[in-house]
Amino acid sequence: MGRLALLLSLVLACAVVAPAFADTPPGTTTTTTTTTTTAAPTVPDGVVLGGVAIGGLAADAATSAVVQRFSRPVVLRVGRSTVSVSPAALGVKIWADTAVAKALTVAPNTSLGLRAGVDRTRVAAYVARLARRLNRDPSSSRLLLRNFRPLVTPSQTGLRIEVGATARLLEDELAHGTRAPIRVPAKVLAPQTSTTTIGSVIVIRRSSNLLTLYNGAHYVRQFHVATGQSIYPTPLGRFQIVVKWKNPTWYPPTQDAWAKGLKPVPPGPNNPLGTRWMGIDSPGVGIHGTDEPASIGYSESHGCVRMLVPDAEWLFDHVAVGTPVFIVSS
Helix, strand or coil, X not given: XXXXXXXXXXXHXXXXXXXXXXXXXXXXXXXXXXXXXXXXCECCCCCEECCEECCCXXXXXXXXXXXXXXXXXXXXXXXXXXXXXXXXXXXXXXXXHHHHHHHCCCCCCCEEXXXXXXXXXXXXXXXXXXXXXXXXXXXXXXXXXXXXXXXXXXXXXXXEECHHHHHHHHHHHHHHCCCCCEECCEEEXXXXXXXXXXXXXXXXECCCCEEEEEECCEEXXXXXXXXXXXXXXCCCEEEEEXXXXXXXXXXXXXXXXXXXXXXXXXXXXXXXXXXXXEEECCCCCEEXXXXXXXXXXXXXXXXXXXXXXXXXXHHHHHCCCCXXXXXXXX
């Protein structure tokens, strides 16, 4: 009985323990994975590159900001004209990524310089084209006669762009990217004559026996004169004063029969030229005083234009060699 009881207790123990292993699930082990994200490096605060504040920006954003600044058009001002040119059209190169890589390594508040690459040949060619486009020659005023009055056309100044100096300024601006407008150096060329430099103009109306003095196109004073007889007419056309003499000596013209046998007359009250002679570029013809005041207002001379002595003296003081003289028939 003792052995039987022992065997029975072992069988019961096995029956109780075995179901416990069958109903209990196997143990489970849980593994936790941690993901670490590395932030993109940024440029230290306060860093300036080529005049562009890039502090606190990531490399790509900093590069984009620098490229944008150096890619802006350059503005050039020539007088009242304004033109612009793209840096890309002139072959400008910007090594922004390399410069930004360096900027990532510097201390905060560092200022770094940056120069773009400039193609000097293309810049020189552009400035030469600009000069051909904008250069102009000066245009002088023209003196005309309309309705027996002087007409002075407007003048225009000329312009010559200083090509070398302009190219240097443009190269510097492209390299540094500041984009301040460039005032193109140029020379202003003055016309030979303008409305303010025409000066005195004489108009003689032969049939009316009138001499009028103008300053350019502006009336100054008018005089009654004597002009040539029908057989010795005062010449018509445009002339100029070529000589001025005070107290001249009169010499008889050798080519005219009326003066044959006459002798020179020295200065004095009986001198046919009075006290002033203003010769024009028509042989033997001039404007002068006269010792025959009664002839004024008539066609009485041998081709010259006679004036009262005081009038001739006044005119003499208000004209110069080179003064234009228009003689018309009316």
